Amino acid sequence: MSILDWTVLLGTLFFIVAYGIWKTRGSKNIESYLKGNNDMKWWTIGLSIMATQASAITFLSTPGQAFSDGMRFVQFYFGLPLAMVVLSITVIPLYYRLKVYTAYEYLESRFDLKTRTLAAFLFLVQRGLAAGITIYAPAIILSTVLGMDLFMANLLIGFLVILYTVSGGTKAVSQTQKHQMVVIMLGMIVAFGMIIYLLPSGVGFSDALHVAGKMGKMNVIDFSFDWENRYNIWTGLLGGFFLAMSYFGTDQSQVQRYLSGRSITESRLGLLFNGLMKVPLQFFILLVGAMVFVFYQFYQPPVFFNKAESAKVYETEYANEFKAVEQEFETLFVKKEAEVKSLVVAIQQNNQPLADQKAMEVNAIEEKSSELRQEAKDIISKANPNAEARDADYVFITFVMDYLPKGLVGLLLAVIFSAAMSSTSSELNALASTTVIDLYKRSFRKEASEKHYLNASRWFTVGWGVLAIMFATFASMVDNLIQAVNILGSLFYGTILGIFIVAFYFKKIGSNAVFWSALFAEAVVLCLYYFDVMPYLWFNVVGCFLVLIFSYGQQTWKNLVA
Template identity: 25%
Template sequence: MHIPLRTADLILVILYLAGITWFGLRFRKQGDRSIKTYFLADRNIPWWAIALSIVAAETSTLTIISVPGIAFTGDFGFLQIAIGYLLGRIVICLLFLPKYFRGELMTAYQLIGQRFGSRLHRLTALLFLIMRAAAEGVRVFAVAIVVGVALGTGDIASIVILSLLTLLYTFEGGMKAVIWTDVLQMGLYVIGTIVSLWSICSHIDGGAHTLISVASAAHKLTVFHFAWSVSQTYTFWAGVIGGCFLTMASHGTDQLMVQRLLVAKNLRESRLALLSSGVVIFVQFTLFLFIGAGLYVYYGQSGIAPHVASADRIFPQYIVRQMPVGISGLMIAAILAAAMSNLSAALNSLASTSMVDFYLLRRPDVSGAHKSRLSRLMTLGWAAVLLALAIVSRGSGHVLEIGLSIASVLWGGMLGVFLLGTVTKRANETGTIIGLLVGCVVNLLVWQQSGPIHMSLLGYSVLMPKIAWTWYVAIGAAITFIVGYLMSLFTSRQGTRSYT
C-alpha cells in the first residue's frame, strides 16, 4: 500500500536526485578521455575515498532494507558473516593484490589471461558479465520497494527514473564520478541510518535501554550459533568460512570491487583501503541490525502489526509512516544513494570488462578516441540490460539473500580459478576450464535444491540436506580447485604459465 510522502520530504528527495546527478556530472573530462581515465580514474584516488567507495558498493539498497528485516524476524546472526568478510579481506591482501599490481591491469580477468591463456580469460570475463548482470537486476529492483512505498510511482517507473539519472553521470564521468559520488552518498546513508535508529528509540517507551533489554530477552541480540549444520544460513561456521570465501570471491575476483582496488596509487594504499572498508562494514551491519531489533520492540509495544508483503518492506514503511518531517525524506534519499552508488559501479565494471576483455582482445590497435566512444556506448548498453533484468526479476522474499545467492552460484567457480592460478604451478588452462564448469554446474544444482534429497550410496540410503547459500562459494571453489588440479595432471601442460 502506498503512503504518500509529505511535501517537505518529497522536495528533499527530488533535490537529492538532482544534486547528486549534478555532482557526478562535474567529473566529466573535457581533455583526456582515454579508457584508463574512464575506467581507472588515472589511479590517483586516495585510499580513504576508495575504502568508502568499496563500502558504498557493498552496502546496496538490499543491505539497508533487508538486514533490518532479517533482525526483525530473527537475530544478529548475520554478523557472523561480517567476521568472515574481515578474514577474506586479509587473504585478498596477501594472495591476490600483489599479483594485480605487478602489471598495468585494468580488469581482474587479464590476470587469468596472463596465467592461463585467452580461452579462460574470456570464459571468466563472460561468467562475470552473466553473474553481475543477474545479481544487479535484483539489486535494482530493490529500489522499487523503497520508491514504490514512498512515492507510489510503481515498480517499473521507479526503476526507470533512478536508472536514467545514474546512467547520466556514470556515462559522462566514468570511474572518478563513481568513486566520489560513492563517498558523498555513503556519508548520506550513514547519517540517515544513525538518524533512523535515533527516531526508532524515540518512539519506544524507555528509549535505547528498553530496546536493548526487550530485544535481549527475546534473543534478538544473539550473534553466535555454533550448530554444525550446512542447512542453517547463519551459523558461526557458515559465517566465518562461508563469509571468508564469499569475500575472497566478491572482492578478489569480481571486477565490480577489483576495479576499485586498481584505482589506488600503489599496493600499500590498495591494501589499506580494503582492510579499513571491512571495519566500516562491520559497524554498518551492526547499525542495520539494531534498526531491525528496534522495529521489533516498537511494533511489539504499539500492538500494531506491520502489514507488509515481506520483511524487506518493514523498514521502508516505518520511514514513511513514523519518521518526522524531513527525516523521512532524508532516509529515502539515503536509500536511493546506496542504490545509485551500486548501480553506477556495476555499469562501469560491466563496460570495462566488455571493452578490455572482449573487444580489445580482438582489436587492440583501435584509436584512443574510438575506445573512449565505444566505452561509453557499452555503458549505455549495459544500462538497458540491467533495466530489463530489474523489471523481470520482481518477486518476493528477502531480496538480499536472493541477490547474494545468484552471485554465489558463479563466484565459487571464479574463486577456484583464481586460487588455481595463484597457489599452484601445475594447473593448466584445459584442466582449470573443466574444473570451473564442474564447479558451476554443481553449484547450480545445489542452488536449485528445494529441500533434502534422498540418495542411494553403496546400498545405503543417504539424506542430503538443503544447503544454505552461505556455503555456495566455498563449495564451488573447493570443487573447481580439486577437479581443476586433478584434470590438469591428466591433460597436456600446454597453456600452463606463471605470473610474472
C-alpha cells in the same frame, strides 16, 4: 510527503548527478575513464568499496531481515576481515605489477583466452543480474510512496543511474561515493535515534535490547554446527571468507575500486579499512531492524507491510476475509502489547523468573501473530496470483513513512537513493569495463582508437543498464533482496575464486585442466542450488574446491599419461 521532504530528496539526487557529471570533464581516454588516472587515496578507496556494497538493498532489506529473523545474519560477514588481509598481501601487488584494467586480464597471461573469457562471462552474468536487484530496491520506494506502477519506477530509477554512470567514470564514481557514505551514515544514525526516542515513556534502549533478546532477535552468534543452518559462525567464517575472497579479489566492481589507487599501500589500506568497518556497519543496520521490531511491540503494525498490495485486496471478493484477519491481528496485538509491558517491568525489576515467564507468553502470542501474517499473505496471493506476497523489504520504509517527522523522511529516502545510485553505478561501470576490455577489445575489435573504446565503454554501460532494468521487473519474485544478492553471488563466486586460486598458487596446472574443471564445478553448484541440497553460503566453498580438486586431478592424469 511534505515539500520539505521533496526538497531534501531531490536536492540530494541533483547533487549526486551534477557532481558525477562535473567530475567526468577530464575523462578523455579509456584509462582515465576506467582507472581514474590511478590517483585515489586510501580513504577514498575504502569508502568507495563500502559504498559499492552498501546498496539500497542494504538499507531496505537488512532491517527487514533482522525484523523477521534476528541479528544472526551479521555472522555472514565474519570471514570478511581475514579475506581483506589475505588479498592485501597476495592479490593487490600482482594486479599492480601487471598494470591490468580488469582482474580477468591476468588469467590470459597465466592460462589462455578461453579461461579469461569464461571468468569474465561468469562475472558478467552474476553482476548483471545483481544490478537489476539493486535498481529494483529503490523502485519499491517510488511504487509505495507515490503509488507508481512498479515497472515505471524501475524505468525511472534505471534511467537516472544510467545517466549518472555514463556521464561519470571510475574517478567520478569513487569521489561521489565519499559524499554518499556521509549521507548514508548520517541518515541511519538519525533513524536509530528516532526509534529509541519514539519508544513509550519509561522504555529505554537497554529495555529494548532485553525485549529483543527475549523475543529471539539478538541471536548474534550461533556456535552450533548445523548443515541446514544458513547463518552460524562456521558458515560465516568459512563460507563468508570464500565469498569475500572472490567478491573483493575477482569481482570487477570491487577490483576496479582499488585498481584506481595511487599506490599498493593506498589500495591495501583501503581494503583493510573496509575489513575493519564492514562488520560493525552491518551490525548497526541489523540493530536498527531489531529496534524497529521492538518498536512495533508497542505500536500497532500492519498485518502486511506492503500497503499498496493490501489496498488491492480490498477491491476483490477476498476483502471481508482479509479484513477479518486484520481485525484478529489487531485484537491479538492489544493482548501482546500488555504482556510486553509486563515483560519490561519484570526486566526493570530484575525479576528473572517473571521475565522468563512473560517472555514465554509474549513469544506464544507472537507466534500466533506470525500465523495471521501468513494467512494475510495467502489471501493476497489468492486475490492476485501476480502480487508480491512478501513484505520483509517494506518493514523499514513503512516505519520511516509512518513515524518520522517532516524532513527526516526525505533524508532517509535520500539515504536509500544514494546507496542505490552508488552501488549500481559501480556495477554498471564494472560491467562495461569488463565487456570492453575482456571481450570487445580482446576478441572483436583489437585495433581501434582510444576515443572508440571510450565511447564503447559508455554504450556498453547503457546496454547493461537496460538489461538491469529488464531483470529488475522480475526481482519481486525473490523472498528477501539481501539474500537474493548473496545467493546470486554464491552461485558463481566459488567457481571464479577457484580459477584465480589455481592461477595464483598452482603454477603447474594448465589452462585446459582449469577451464573444464570450472565448467564442471559451476554445473555442480547450479544443481546443488536447484535441488536445495545445502545452504547457499557453502556454494562458495564447494565451487572453489571442486575447481581445485578436478584441476589438480586432470593435470596429474595428464602428466601420468604423458
